[in-house]
Amino acid sequence: MSHEWIEKQSSQFSGKALIKRWLKMGYVDQHVFSETQEGTPQGSVVSPLLANIALHGMEEELDILYRKTYKSNGSYAIHPKCKIALVKYADDFVVLTETKEQAQSVYVRLQPYLSNRGLELSNEKTKITHIEDGFAFLGFSVRQYKTWQGNKLLIKPSKESIKKAKEKIRDTFRIMKGQPVRELIKVLNPIIRGYGQYWKHVVSKKSFGVIENYVFHKTCKYLRQLHPKKPWKWIKKRYFRKPNHGGNNSWILTCPITNIQLLHMTWIKIKRHVMVLYKNSPDDPALKEYWEKRDRKVFDTENTLDRIKLARKQGYRCALCRQPLQNGEKVIVRILEVPTGEVTKLVHTPCIK
Numbered sequence: 001m002s003h004e005w006i007e008k009q010s011s012q013f014s015g016k017a018l019i020k021r022w023l024k025m026g027y028v029d030q031h032v033f034s035e036t037q038e039g040t041p042q043g044s045v046v047s048p049l050l051a052n053i054a055l056h057g058m059e060e061e062l063d064i065l066y067r068k069t070y071k072s073n074g075s076y077a078i079h080p081k082c083k084i085a086l087v088k089y090a091d092d093f094v095v096l097t098e099t100k101e102q103a104q105s106v107y108v109r110l111q112p113y114l115s116n117r118g119l120e121l122s123n124e125k126t127k128i129t130h131i132e133d134g135f136a137f138l139g140f141s142v143r144q145y146k147t148w149q150g151n152k153l154l155i156k157p158s159k160e161s162i163k164k165a166k167e168k169i170r171d172t173f174r175i176m177k178g179q180p181v182r183e184l185i186k187v188l189n190p191i192i193r194g195y196g197q198y199w200k201h202v203v204s205k206k207s208f209g210v211i212e213n214y215v216f217h218k219t220c221k222y223l224r225q226l227h228p229k230k231p232w233k234w235i236k237k238r239y240f241r242k243p244n245h246g247g248n249n250s251w252i253l254t255c256p257i258t259n260i261q262l263l264h265m266t267w268i269k270i271k272r273h274v275m276v277l278y279k280n281s282p283d284d285p286a287l288k289e290y291w292e293k294r295d296r297k298v299f300d301t302e303n304t305l306d307r308i309k310l311a312r313k314q315g316y317r318c319a320l321c322r323q324p325l326q327n328g329e330k331v332i333v334r335i336l337e338v339p340t341g342e343v344t345k346l347v348h349t350p351c352i353k
Contacts, residue, residue: 001038001039001040001050001051001054001091001117001118001119002038002054002116002117002118003020003024003037003038003118005054005116005117005118006019006023006050006053006054007019007020007023009053009054009056010053019046019050022040022041022044022046022050023036023040023050024036025041027041038118047090048089048090051090051091052088052090054117054119055088055091055093055117058086058088058093058110058113059086061109061110061113062084062086062095062106062109062110063082063084064082064084064085064086065081065082083097083098083102084096084097084102084106087137089138091119092137092138094135094137094142100128103128104128107121131143131144131153132144132145132146136158136160139157139158139160139161140155140157140158140161140202141155141156141157141158141159142155143156154203155202155203156202156203156204156206156207157199157202157204157207161199162207162210162211165191165195165211166211166214168191169188169191169211169214169215169218170218172184172187172188172191173218173221173222175187176222177222177225178225178226181223181226181239181253181254181255181256182255182257182258182260184222184262185260185261185262186260188215188262189262189263192211192215192262192263192264192265193263193268195211195265196208196263196265196268197268200268200269200270200271201270201271201272201273204270205266205270208265208266208268208270209266211265212264212265212266215262215265216251219253219262223235223239238256239253239254239255239256240252240253240254241254243261243267244259244261245305249264252264274294274297276294292316292324295316295324295325295326296311296316296326298326299311299316299325299326307331307333307346310333310344310345310346311325311346314345314346318331318346318347318348319334319345319346319347320336320347320348320351320352321347321348321351323348325346325348329348329349329350330348330349331346331347331348331349332347332348332349333345333346334346334347334352
């Protein structure tokens with residue numbers, strides 16, 4: 001990715017000096033520092049933003065047009081005269097066309113556009129495919145299926161994404177071998193919650209069940225290794241309970257000392273993602289109310305009932321800094337001292353520090 005192009009596009013931005021430092025920050029490999037002359041820092045939180053800056057204008061390059069719909073929410077849709085659509089996230093994108101010939105022409109049209117930015121299409125990762133064969137994008141499988149009701153497009157977690165989740169869970173059990181159950185649960189819960197929250201907006205019920213069965217299998221093996229001389233009946237009685245939040249499933253891994261439980265992915269509610277309206281930016285002061293309402297809905301779908309109740313009492317704002325809870329910072333529960341005693345509140349982690 002061309003540094004000169006990014007610097008040119010951000011020349012009127014007040015943080016241009018910081019962007020230049022990000023690009024030139026270099027890297028350390030085998031304790032040796034190397035300068036960076038091109039590309040962006042891999043894994044950095046700023047990399048997707050820099051990629052968006054570099055690839056801005058791809059819609060215009062492909063002559064993709066939008067028009068305002070007649071819906072009350074003021075949304076936009078692809079213009080009916082336009083035969084191409086684009087879905088882009090950072091440096092990954094999918095171009096949707098009506099014919100194979102149109103798809104092939106995209107290669108030719110994008111070559112000079114990408115070349116100006118110091119980029120080129122990856123031959124390994126780029127391909128032309130039919131929607132009935134499907135394709136993988138950002139960890140999801142997008143494919144059209146033939147059903148008795150007609151053709152139906154389904155988006156599911158991809159096989160590669162499920163495989164990576166299993167590998168991470170397997171490695172966690174290996175690393176935590178011999179550790180107390182409470183420590184295992186503390187490490188596993190964020191992993192299960194993270195994948196579940198990422199997958200919950202698509203057709204993922206079956207995938208949730210696959211991961212849950214895999215975790216249960218690994219849990220049984222882990223407990224047998226933890227207590228090799230104890231019978232299974234003793235292990236079950238000591239470590240398995242019904243859910244603290246209610247339910248009849250008596251196979252929930254539970255720490256006998258702290259009573260914390262292992263999260264089951266199937267507890268995460270599957271809910272379709274509501275798209276952000278076209279060109280609605282969080283930085284637009286006129287849309288402050290729109291984003292506050294949206295953030296509150298997101299918070300309610302991603303947290304437990306107790307945390308939701310606390311958030312509503314606090315007006316969905318941090319108890320210390322009074323900034324919105326959904327501002328990108330980690331939210332934790334803390335007991336704070338007030339003149340009338342101690343109260344439980346939701347606060348941002350940096351506020352505690």
